[in-house]
Amino acid sequence: MIDARQLSHEYPDGTTAIRNITLTIEEGERVAVIGANGSGKSTLQLALGGLIDTSTGTVEYFEETTDAEDVRDRLGVLLQDPDDYLFNTTVREDLEYGPAQLGMPRQAAARRIERLADRLGLSGLLDRAPFRLSGGEKQRAAVASVLTFDPDVLLLDEPLGAVDDRYRERILELMTAHEGTVVLFTPSPDLVPEVADRVILVGQNGSAVADGPVREILTDGSLLRDHGLRPPTTVQLFDGILDADEVPLTVSEARKYLSREMR
Numbered sequence: 001m002i003d004a005r006q007l008s009h010e011y012p013d014g015t016t017a018i019r020n021i022t023l024t025i026e027e028g029e030r031v032a033v034i035g036a037n038g039s040g041k042s043t044l045q046l047a048l049g050g051l052i053d054t055s056t057g058t059v060e061y062f063e064e065t066t067d068a069e070d071v072r073d074r075l076g077v078l079l080q081d082p083d084d085y086l087f088n089t090t091v092r093e094d095l096e097y098g099p100a101q102l103g104m105p106r107q108a109a110a111r112r113i114e115r116l117a118d119r120l121g122l123s124g125l126l127d128r129a130p131f132r133l134s135g136g137e138k139q140r141a142a143v144a145s146v147l148t149f150d151p152d153v154l155l156l157d158e159p160l161g162a163v164d165d166r167y168r169e170r171i172l173e174l175m176t177a178h179e180g181t182v183v184l185f186t187p188s189p190d191l192v193p194e195v196a197d198r199v200i201l202v203g204q205n206g207s208a209v210a211d212g213p214v215r216e217i218l219t220d221g222s223l224l225r226d227h228g229l230r231p232p233t234t235v236q237l238f239d240g241i242l243d244a245d246e247v248p249l250t251v252s253e254a255r256k257y258l259s260r261e262m263r
């Protein structure tokens with residue numbers, strides 16, 4: 001789906017944000033790109049989404065093209081700042097924008113928007129001006145706006161930062177239910193096992209320092225700490241008590257483990 005070769009990017013002020021990153025993301029994969037603040041995740045997302053011209057390297061999409069504009073309708077890129085998505089007069093218009101750009105039939109688009117608005121608690125806010133939404137509402141509206149046109153690949157930069165637990169669950173469910181490929185960029189290892197089966201760790205110098213199965217990377221405390229992160233809370237909790245191959249990665253796995261043990 002996405003084949004990136006030797007991506008490096010230096011911003012005009014001389015900051016090198018990503019260094020020589022090569023990665024391939026296959027159809028249907030669920031990948032989390034993790035890294036500390038400033039490690040280069042957002043820059044990598046912009047590069048994979050074809051929104052910056054990197055200093056070096058190429059990205060090939062769907063074995064077809066290296067020009068993201070040719071496949072814009074197949075890429076759902078959610079940037080970190082919801083304000084980048086919400087620029088129309090009302091939330092409804094923002095949600096209608098993507099499908100309209102792509103020529104989706106009006107009725108199908110309306111049904112999709114209604115369903116997403118319902119799932120994300122936006123139904124009562126559709127006629128509101130986006131700048132009059134709360135931070136979490138804006139983020140939910142931005143998530144809805146990339147899902148409206150059902151892209152083959154979702155590239156989501158921290159889609160959960162501002163939302164409360166109820167909508168966090170809903171967004172995770174929508175990500176899990178998405179039939180295509182999902183790439184989540186996040187500084188929070190805790191989130192990763194909820195959505196991904198593969199992790200790419202970006203080190204603080206902007207290079208990809210590890211790429212592998214979720215359990216292998218998230219239970220490697222020293223690797224994560226070396227790059228400014230910590231293992232998920234449950235892994236920390238069971239550190240030294242359970243082996244890496246049995247340690248619960250999520251709260252629900254931990255509950256199952258404890259209820260079995262305490263029976």
Ligand SMILES: Nc1ncnc2c1ncn2[C@@H]1O[C@H](COP(=O)(O)OP(=O)(O)OP(=O)(O)O)[C@@H](O)[C@H]1O
Pocket residue numbers: 011012013015016017035036037038039040041042043044080187
């Ligand atoms: N427009 C810019 N001009 C100059 N430097 C930038 C620019 N945007 C980001 N950087 C720098 O590039 C590096 C990588 O930033 P990036 O936003 O990609 O990191 P990140 O991993 O997404 O961080 P966070 O977790 O804080 O969102 C940082 O050192 C940052 O200061």
